[in-house]
Amino acid sequence: MTAAPYRVLVTGSRDWRDEQRVRRELACAWQESGRPIVVVHGACDTGADRHAALWVRDCRATLLGGVTDEPHPAAWKQGPGAGPARNRLMVDSRPSLCLAFIAPCTKWNCTRPDVHGSHGASQCAAYAEVRGITTRRFTP
Numbered sequence: 001m002t003a004a005p006y007r008v009l010v011t012g013s014r015d016w017r018d019e020q021r022v023r024r025e026l027a028c029a030w031q032e033s034g035r036p037i038v039v040v041h042g043a044c045d046t047g048a049d050r051h052a053a054l055w056v057r058d059c060r061a062t063l064l065g066g067v068t069d070e071p072h073p074a075a076w077k078q079g080p081g082a083g084p085a086r087n088r089l090m091v092d093s094r095p096s097l098c099l100a101f102i103a104p105c106t107k108w109n110c111t112r113p114d115v116h117g118s119h120g121a122s123q124c125a126a127y128a129e130v131r132g133i134t135t136r137r138f139t140p
């Protein structure tokens with residue numbers, strides 16, 4: 001009998017630059033789990049999602065096995081609500097751990113006067129916490 005894979009949700013800002021941080025935290029989570037992991041992410045082509053997808057690709061290339069990903073691209077054609085809907089779906093898939101890489105908001109039309117994290121990843125991390133999923137937050 002094989003152990004059920006350990007599901008790790010990666011959420012993060014599109015302009016998250018520190019690729020090594022993402023790789024380190026994923027490697028750490030994998031090691032801690034002691035079993036195969038599935039990296040659940042939003043398949044954004046930049047930022048934390050991208051770094052996570054590349055880590056999975058590199059792990060697979062080593063032939064060690066035990067690492068796969070489960071991309072959840074948002075249906076952006078359906079409007080701006082597609083991102084949050086996708087995030088809820090990822091959280092509701094019951095990952096064991098959420099890694100949130102949250103850079104400051106750079107939204108051009110954001111009206112909040114304070115410094116705060118990018119909205120999508122912040123909301124995803126908050127929702128994961130509400131659902132009782134262990135969530136680790138990282139900032140640049």
Ligand SMILES: [Zn+2]
Pocket residue numbers: 105106107110111112116117118119
């Ligand atoms: Zn903002």
